Amino acid sequence: MPFHRYRPRLPGGELAPMPWPVSLYRIMNHVAWPLEAESGRWTVLLDRVMIFLGFLVFCEHNEVDFHYLIANRQDMDNLLTGMPTYLILVELQIRCFQLAWHKDRFRALLQRFYAEIYVSEEMEPLLFARIQRQMLATRVNSTVYLLTLFNFFLVPVTNVIYHRREMLYKQVYPFDNTQLHFFIPLLVLNFWVGFIITSMLFGELNVMGELMMHLNARYVQLGQDLRLSAQRLLKRSSSLNVATGYRLILTHILRRNAALRDFGQRVEEEFTLRIFVMFAFSAGLLCALFFKAFTNPWANVVYIMWFLAKFMELLALGMLGSTLLKTTDELGMMYYTANWEQVIHQSDNVGENVKLMKLVTLAIQLNSRPFFITGLNYFRVSLTAVLKIIQGAFSYFTFLNSMR
Template sequence: MSFHRYRPRLPGGELAPMPWPVSLYRVLNHVAWPLEAESGRWTVFLDRLTIFLGFLVFCEHNEVDFHYLIANRQDMDNLLTGLPTYLILVEMQIRCFQLAWHKDRFRALLQRFYAEIYVSEEMEPHLFASIQRQMLATRVNSTVYLLALFNFFLVPVTNVIYHRREMLYKQVYPFDNTQLHFFIPLLVLNFWVGFIITSMLFGELNIMGELMMHLNARYVQLGQDLRRSAQMLLKKRSSLNVAIAYRLVLTHILRRNAALRDFGQRVEKEFTLRIFVMFAFSAGLLCALFFKAFTNPWGNVTYIVWFLAKFMELLALGMLGSILLKTTDELGMMYYTADWEQVIHQSDNVGENVKLMKLVTLAIQLNSRPFFITGLNYFRVSLTAVLKIIQGAFSYFTFLNSMR
């Protein structure tokens, strides 16, 4: 059903360009990616059926992964071997199927993004290039996650070489899963879960990054347009209508500002729960991954790659959140330094001067509080929050390492 999956379009109707991690996310993750709005009833039914079956597969993996932890609760090394995959599984089950429940809302958000917010390379080459530089960390992180996924392909190879029948993850089944008629289907399901989880990890990071950085670029463009408009009006040297013209320009800028903030609030509503879940699991996950990588680095290369991927994911998201936070925090100063005093100095219309000053004051007040993405309003997505999570993870690691 990949041909029924939603493909974003630009206002002119042409297909929107998507970065390769987002394109890969669309292809690999049928659970999270929405269908086209005009999809037929049978297509929607089959999509929901596969989502339900996928949820059951995740529940089955949750069960056997948890049984492994219970069976090894007295052995800390074995327990921490299975803990990272279990934590990732639970986190992704919550995030992925919460998104699956709201796929239509996610599609509507993407439609609005490409219709109103997306900065095209043809129209704004400098802003577009700036966005690509800001998104470089998420692209590198996607590559590292793919490397982590490819590590799973080594398991079937070692199974053949050493005549073993091991699963991709540490699991304990209530039956003999090494029998061939059980082992092959279960191994296929292991791979399917791995593709869904990995594509969700790097795909949603890149989606959030695209939304935030294009929104950030629109805020930057807002300030540029305001300053450019003021300079053009001042050059005209019209002493009677300059305040009226500037007030009209400022009113239009404020309406654009309100539309951008409304879009940001839509982004916040869409991602806030999943961000909260991501950050809530991150400290324990980083701790377990680093413990395995630290205690046996040569024997746990997979854990090292997963640790680097998760570490980079948090830093990239925190960096992008801080960029947006900094830009919107400067909006009030942007209006204050937009040459309105020069306009008033040049204008002879006292009544319009008063109206303009009131409008500038209102603009500064409305933008006194910066916009930021949160996790259920418990924390802001910023480098500060990420560094606190990393600090907590290494505190847990120190405690576990002292118990060895």
């Protein structure tokens, strides 16, 4: 099955370079990552069977995690010990299997991204280096998430040292799960769920970041090309055809602009539900994690790591969203300051001047509203939205801390 998972390719047919978090996401998460378009019928059938079995495993974990919360509903400390794993399980069950349902659409988006939007290091080294700097926070966040997973995986080691049979997560089973013939398979399923959840958390963040920052770079490139084209045209064109030449250039730029906007809408369509779910669960998750980290930090190192990872994830996504929002918000001004008035001043063709002014006006109007990724149109992905979530989480924490 790993050999049938989709591997993006560049327009020339060569394999596209993928950052290490996205490569790990592809390897670790068979539920979310799509198959190759030419995969055979039996491969597709097997993939769907594995997804269905995975969904059942998530449902089983959902049940026993929830039983733990019910069993400890009178004990706030124990309740909040199991709350983070339950919240992240429900969140990722929705996000991961919603993506599994639309794998083909996700593959088509990646294909279009590498065919039209991806900025290669060979062609644009400066823009590519800028993208890598912008994505640094997501790479660090991926490392912290892997460290969090490693902390969970220390549980089997402590089981051996102290002769215990504890699960990776806080769970209550309706039978004696400490019996060896139950314990080992259930522990293996715990490991599998941990890999799926963690890979989805850092993998999708990096995929979204790559799509958004390469799209942002294309918008930056659009503005640079418009300014350079106007300068070159003004130097070499005569007064009779300068307006016509500039109008043709501007028309081509607007078509590229429309294609970028259309791709952005496809990104929005793909991720909007999963972003909404992520942000909806984030305040409660941050609150529970911070409560455990604050009340007993030495005994809850895993919760400290997890809190840092989640905090960094939200901040990284907010910064990327704000970057794209700022760039597209400046598009109207980009067209307004693109030296069109110098072209009209140099041109002697009144009819072409009128057509050019109408086209410039249209370009400004079409780009008067910036493009942004949203969560079901309920909020924009930006630092402002992230700060509101953090503020809400702190308010919940203050309330819980006062009840101790």
